Amino acid sequence: MTALSHTTEVVDPVPGAGAPHLPGQPPLVQLLTPEGERVEHPDYSVDVGDQELRALYRDLVLVRRWDVEATALQRQGELGIWASLLGQEAAQVGAGHALAADDMAFPTYREHGVAWVRGVDPLQVISLFRGVDAGGWDPVATGFNLYTVVIGAQTLHATGYAMGVQRDCAESAVLAFLGDGATSQGEVNEAMIWASSLSAPVVFFCQNNQYAISVPIERQSRVPLYQRAAGFGFPGVRVDGNDVLAVLAVTRAALAAARDGQGPTFIEAFTYRMGAHTTSDDPTRYRLASELEEWKLRDPIARVKAYLARSGIADADFFAAIEAEGDELAARIRKGTLDMPDPAGTEIFDHVYAEMPPPLAAQRAEFVEYHAGFEGGVER
Amino acid sequence: MTETLTIGKALNLGLRRALEDDPKVVLMGEDIGRLGGVFRITDGLQKDFGDDRVVDTPLAEAGIVGTAVGLAMRGYRPVCEIQFDGFVFPAYNQLVTQVAKIHARSRGRLAMPIVIRIPFGGGIGAVEHHSESPEAYFAHTAGLKVVAVSTPADAYWGIQQAIAHPDPIVFLEPKRRYWEKAAVDLDGTPSPLFASRVVRGGDDVTVLAYGPMVKTALQAAEAAAEEGRSLEVIDLRTISPLDLDPVFASVRRTGRCVVVHEAPVTLGLGAEIAARVTETCFHSLEAPVLRVGGYDTPYPPSKLEEEYLPDLDRVLDAVDRSMGF
Ligand SMILES: Cc1ncc(C[n+]2csc(CCOP(=O)(O)OP(=O)(O)O)c2C)c(N)n1
Numbered sequence: 013m014t015a016l017s018h019t020t021e022v023v024d025p026v027p028g029a030g031a032p033h034l035p036g037q038p039p040l041v042q043l044l045t046p047e048g049e050r051v052e053h054p055d056y057s058v059d060v061g062d063q064e065l066r067a068l069y070r071d072l073v074l075v076r077r078w079d080v081e082a083t084a085l086q087r088q089g090e091l092g093i094w095a096s097l098l099g100q101e102a103a104q105v106g107a108g109h110a111l112a113a114d115d116m117a118f119p120t121y122r123e124h125g126v127a128w129v130r131g132v133d134p135l136q137v138i139s140l141f142r143g144v145d146a147g148g149w150d151p152v153a154t155g156f157n158l159y160t161v162v163i164g165a166q167t168l169h170a171t172g173y174a175m176g177v178q179r180d181c182a183e184s185a186v187l188a189f190l191g192d193g194a195t196s197q198g199e200v201n202e203a204m205i206w207a208s209s210l211s212a213p214v215v216f217f218c219q220n221n222q223y224a225i226s227v228p229i230e231r232q233s234r235v236p237l238y239q240r241a242a243g244f245g246f247p248g249v250r251v252d253g254n255d256v257l258a259v260l261a262v263t264r265a266a267l268a269a270a271r272d273g274q275g276p277t278f279i280e281a282f283t284y285r286m287g288a289h290t291t292s293d294d295p296t297r298y299r300l301a302s303e304l305e306e307w308k309l310r311d312p313i314a315r316v317k318a319y320l321a322r323s324g325i326a327d328a329d330f331f332a333a334i335e336a337e338g339d340e341l342a343a344r345i346r347k348g349t350l351d352m353p354d355p356a357g358t359e360i361f362d363h364v365y366a367e368m369p370p371p372l373a374a375q376r377a378e379f380v381e382y383h384a385g386f387e388g389g390v391e392r
Numbered sequence: 393m394t395e396t397l398t399i400g401k402a403l404n405l406g407l408r409r410a411l412e413d414d415p416k417v418v419l420m421g422e423d424i425g426r427l428g429g430v431f432r433i434t435d436g437l438q439k440d441f442g443d444d445r446v447v448d449t450p451l452a453e454a455g456i457v458g459t460a461v462g463l464a465m466r467g468y469r470p471v472c473e474i475q476f477d478g479f480v481f482p483a484y485n486q487l488v489t490q491v492a493k494i495h496a497r498s499r500g501r502l503a504m505p506i507v508i509r510i511p512f513g514g515g516i517g518a519v520e521h522h523s524e525s526p527e528a529y530f531a532h533t534a535g536l537k538v539v540a541v542s543t544p545a546d547a548y549w550g551i552q553q554a555i556a557h558p559d560p561i562v563f564l565e566p567k568r569r570y571w572e573k574a575a576v577d578l579d580g581t582p583s584p585l586f587a588s589r590v591v592r593g594g595d596d597v598t599v600l601a602y603g604p605m606v607k608t609a610l611q612a613a614e615a616a617a618e619e620g621r622s623l624e625v626i627d628l629r630t631i632s633p634l635d636l637d638p639v640f641a642s643v644r645r646t647g648r649c650v651v652v653h654e655a656p657v658t659l660g661l662g663a664e665i666a667a668r669v670t671e672t673c674f675h676s677l678e679a680p681v682l683r684v685g686g687y688d689t690p691y692p693p694s695k696l697e698e699e700y701l702p703d704l705d706r707v708l709d710a711v712d713r714s715m716g717f
Contacts, residue, residue, distance in 0.1 A: 092519065144693055145693050146693060161478075161520055162478065198482065224422070226426050227422065227423060297427050355696055357699045360696055361687065361689055372688055379699075
C-alpha cells in the first residue's frame with residue numbers, strides 16, 4: 013500500500029460498476045422492463061402506435077444483423093476494422109427515431125444504428141471501415157454528419173451547428189453523440205459550457221457503455237455522468253439505454269425542449285458494449301465474462317419482442333418476415349462489400365481543397381505520370 | 393545477454409528497466425495498464441509496478457501531458473503514451489506552449505524530463521488519424537527534442553536514454569515495424585541517443601531515413617545493388633537536434649542525397665536537411681538533394697496508402713533522378 017493508493021483506487025472496483033441493480037445507483041428512466049413489461053414513469057411517456065412499435069423492432073433487428081455481418085466481413089479480411097454496436101441498438105435506434113427530419117445528428121464512429129434510421133445506406137458506412145473513403149454518405153442530405161474518430165471533437169461542431177440553428181430561428185435541434193470516455197476530453201467540456209452559456213439547441217447523447225476501450229467508467233467519473241450536467245447548468249437524465257421506448261421518450265422530450273428555446277440537455281443512455289471495442293480489441297484482457305452474462309439478461313431486442321408478442325402487436329409471421337429481411341440485408345451488404353470498387357489513386361488529391369492550389373495540381377500530375385509508368389497505371 | 397526481440401518487446405523491456413532503475417519514472421496513458429496498451433508495449437508493467445506507476449488515465453491527452461508537467465516539477469519522470477499519432481493534438485497546446493518553454497522561462501530552474509511516446513506512421517491498414525507523421529510540428533518547436541527509432545536495439549536503449557534525459561523528448565515509434573525482430577545485446581553499450589548512424593555503406597547516393605522508412609531505404613539499397621548501384625543509407629535516429637556531420641561526410645563522397653520520410657514533403661524534415669546539406673556541401677553536390685515523402689494531402693483511406701507511402705520503387709526513382717543529373 014503506497015501513499016498514493018487512496019487517490020488511485022476507484023470508487024467501486026468492479027468493472028462496469030454502476031449497474032442499475034446495484035445499491036446506491038440512481039434510478040434510470042425505464043418504460044419497458046427487460047422482461048418486456050410496459051411500465052409508467054412520472055416524467056416521461058411515449059406515444060407510439062403499433063406500427064411504430066413494429067418499425068422500432070424491425071430497425072433493432074436489422075441494425076444488429078448489419079453489425080454481425082460487418083464483424084464477419086472484418087474477420088474474413090474484407091474490412092480493416094469494425095466498431096460493433098452490439099448491445100447499443102436500443103440507444104441508437106431510439107435516439108434516431110427521436111430526430112425530426114430537419115434535425116442534425118453528430119455521431120462518433122459507432123452510431124450505425126442512427127445512420128440506419130437516418131436512411132444512410134450500410135454500404136456507405138462499410139466503405140469507411142473497408143478503407144475506401146471516410147464515409148460515403150451526404151451529411152447534409154441525411155442530417156447525419158460524417159463519423160468523427162477523434163474523441164469528442166464533434167460535440168463542439170454540434171454546438172456550433174446549434175448556434176447556427178438559433179441564429180436562423182429554425183425549428184430544429186441538434187443531437188451530439190459521445191461515449192463515456194469522451195466526457196473526459198477538454199473539448200467536450202468546452203462544448204457543454206458553450207451550449208449552456210448560449211442556450212444552444214443541442215442535446216448531448218452519451219452512451220455510457222461502461223468502457224472506453226479497456227478503461228472502466230470509474231476512471232472517467234466519480235459521479236453518475238448525467239449528474240455532470242448540473243454543473244454546467246442544464247438538465248441531465250439517465251435513461252435505460254437498452255430500453256428503446258425510454259430512449260425515444262427522453263430524447264424526444266430533450267429535442268423538443270431544445271427546439272422550444274430551453275437549451276441543452278445531457279442524456280446518459282446507460283448501456284453496455286456487448287462486443288469488443290473494435291475488432292482489433294480483446295476484451296477478455298480487462299473484463300469478466302460474468303458481466304457480459306448479466307447484461308445479456310437486459311438485451312435491448314428481446315424485451316421488445318416479448319412485449320410485441322405478448323400484447324399481440326406482432327405475430328410469428330411478422331417476426332419471421334423480419335428475420336428474412338435481415339438475411340436479405342446481410343446478403344446485400346456482403347455482396348456490396350465484395351463488389352465495392354477500390355478508389356482511384358487520384359482521390360488522394362481531388363477533394364483536399366475547394367480550389368486546388370497549383371502546386372498540388374502539379375503533384376497530382378506527377379503522381380499520374382509516375383503510376384502510368386507501371387503496368388495498369390494508377391487504377392491498379 | 394543477447395535476445396532476439398521485436399521492436400515492441402524491446403520497448404517493453406526498456407520501459408521495464410527504466411521503472412526498475414528509477415522509482416520516479418511514471419507511465420501514463422490510455423489503456424496502458426490492464427490492457428497493456430493497444431499495441432501491448434506496456435504489457436505486464438502495471439501488474440508488476442502497480443497502478444500508481446503505470447497509470448490508466450482518463451481519456452484526455454491534454455490531461456496526460458499537462459499533468460506530466462506538474463509531476464516533472466515534483467521530480468518525477470513522466471513517460472506519456474499517446475495512443476496514436478493523430479491523437480496527440482489535444483495535447484499539442486501543452487506540448488508547444490508549456491512543455492517546450494518551461495526550461496527557458498524558468499531560466500533552467502525547472503527541468504522537464506518528460507517523454508512523449510507516439511506510435512507514428514502508416515502502413516497498417518487503419519482508419520483515419522491512425523497513420524500520421526507529425527514529427528515536423530515538434531521539430532519546429534524549440535525546446536522539444538524528437539527522436540525516431542527503427543531497430544529493436546535502438547528501441548530498447550533509446551527509450552531508457554530518453555527517460556534519463558533532462559529535456560522533453562517526443563519519442564516516435566514506427567508502429568508498422570513493431571513486430572520486426574533483431575538480436576539485442578541487453579548488456580551492451582548503447583549508441584548515443586542524439587546521433588545518426590550509417591547503416592549501410594555505399595558510394596553512389598546517400599539515402600537518409602528515420603523510423604519506418606529505414607527499412608524501406610535498406611530494401612531500396614538492396615535492389616539498387618543488384619543493378620550495380622551502391623547506396624549509402626543513414627538512419628538519422630534523431631530529428632531534433634539533427635546530427636548531420638555523418639551526412640555531410642557521406643554526401644561529400646557520394647555527391648548525391650535523397651531524403652525519405654512518410655510525412656508530406658512540404659516543410660517536412662527533408663526540406664530542412666536539403667537546405668543544410670546544400671549550405672554545407674554545395675561544392676560536392678552533383679545533383680540537388682531530392683525528397684521522397686507523402687503527398688501534400690491528408691493521409692488517405694487505407695486502400696490508397698500504398699500509393700501514398702514512399703516505397704522501394706519511389707526511392708529508386710529518386711535515386712535514378714539523382715544519378716541522371
Ligand atoms: C483524441 C483521441 N484519443 C484517443 C483515441 C483512441 N480511442 C478511440 S476510441 C477510444 C475510447 C472511446 O471510449 P468512449 O468515448 O467511451 O466511446 P466508445 O468507444 O465506448 O463508444 C479511444 C481512447 C481517439 N480516437 N481520439
